[in-house]
Amino acid sequence: MTDAAMPEPLLRVESLTKSFGGFVALDNISVDIRKGERFGLIGPNGSGKTTLVNCISGALRPSRGRVSLAGEDLTPLPPNQRARRGIARSFQIPRPFRSMTVLENLMVALDFAAGRGVLESAAHRRDAAMSILTRIGLAPKAGALATALTQVDLRKMELARALAMGPKLLISDEAMAGLSHSEVDEVLDLLMSLGGEDIAIIMIEHIMQAVMRFSERVMCLDAGRIIAIGAPAEVMANARVQEAYLGV
Numbered sequence: 001m002t003d004a005a006m007p008e009p010l011l012r013v014e015s016l017t018k019s020f021g022g023f024v025a026l027d028n029i030s031v032d033i034r035k036g037e038r039f040g041l042i043g044p045n046g047s048g049k050t051t052l053v054n055c056i057s058g059a060l061r062p063s064r065g066r067v068s069l070a071g072e073d074l075t076p077l078p079p080n081q082r083a084r085r086g087i088a089r090s091f092q093i094p095r096p097f098r099s100m101t102v103l104e105n106l107m108v109a110l111d112f113a114a115g116r117g118v119l120e121s122a123a124h125r126r127d128a129a130m131s132i133l134t135r136i137g138l139a140p141k142a143g144a145l146a147t148a149l150t151q152v153d154l155r156k157m158e159l160a161r162a163l164a165m166g167p168k169l170l171i172s173d174e175a176m177a178g179l180s181h182s183e184v185d186e187v188l189d190l191l192m193s194l195g196g197e198d199i200a201i202i203m204i205e206h207i208m209q210a211v212m213r214f215s216e217r218v219m220c221l222d223a224g225r226i227i228a229i230g231a232p233a234e235v236m237a238n239a240r241v242q243e244a245y246l247g248v
Contacts, residue, residue, distance in 0.1 A: 011056070016028070026055065035198055086166070102160075103143065130142065175203075227241060
């Protein structure tokens with residue numbers, strides 16, 4: 001396929017730079033992510049991973065550069081407007097509405113999505129919520145309070161709330177941290193299934209086996225710069241990655 005025939009990327013990050021005073025947290029980052037791609041983001045602590053996804057999701061405004069989704073420039077938009085256009089994020093530490101049930105937590109996200117003309121009726125939103133919970137494996141716990149969930153179920157509910165937004169791009173921020181091997185496999189299987197639904201996923205993760213299994217491409221940051229990007233095995237074999245991230 002020629003360059004002229006290549007489809008437009010879903011996410012385009014162009015020359016993104018973010019400074020905090022004299023400290024440059026991101027230095028001229030450019031990357032494209034295609035529809036449905038499983039994309040791993042790695043790097044040592046302080047490398048700029050969180051700053052990058054904060055600039056993509058809108059939590060931070062870049063000092064320079066541009067973020068586009070499906071050809072639309074999102075750079076000036078706040079997080080809620082980016083969410084309405086298809087960027088969802090799940091966090092390492094779930095923050096559910098503790099006094100609500102699992103189903104009610106999901107309905108809140110669907111109520112927000114309804115603001116863009118999706119699933120207008122409450123009955124439709126409830127049906128959609130149950131469909132998502134069934135997909136995630138939480139339907140039997142729909143009536144349980146969020147405080148009664150295990151850690152792995154809380155992570156699943158975080159993913160369910162992100163999915164309720166109907167995202168084109170999902171940013172998964174260390175969704176598997178602190179989980180057992182079997183629980184990591186559960187969450188990983190869920191994330192991999194979403195790629196088959198044409199949702200692009202950026203996964204930030206320190207569990208290298210999970211990154212290797214999940215990712216079609218991996219990007220490694222160090223000191224705010226891209227030091228390697230490509231197939232997982234190729235990136236892990238990179239001498240700069242081994243020195244900066246793996247400590248060898």
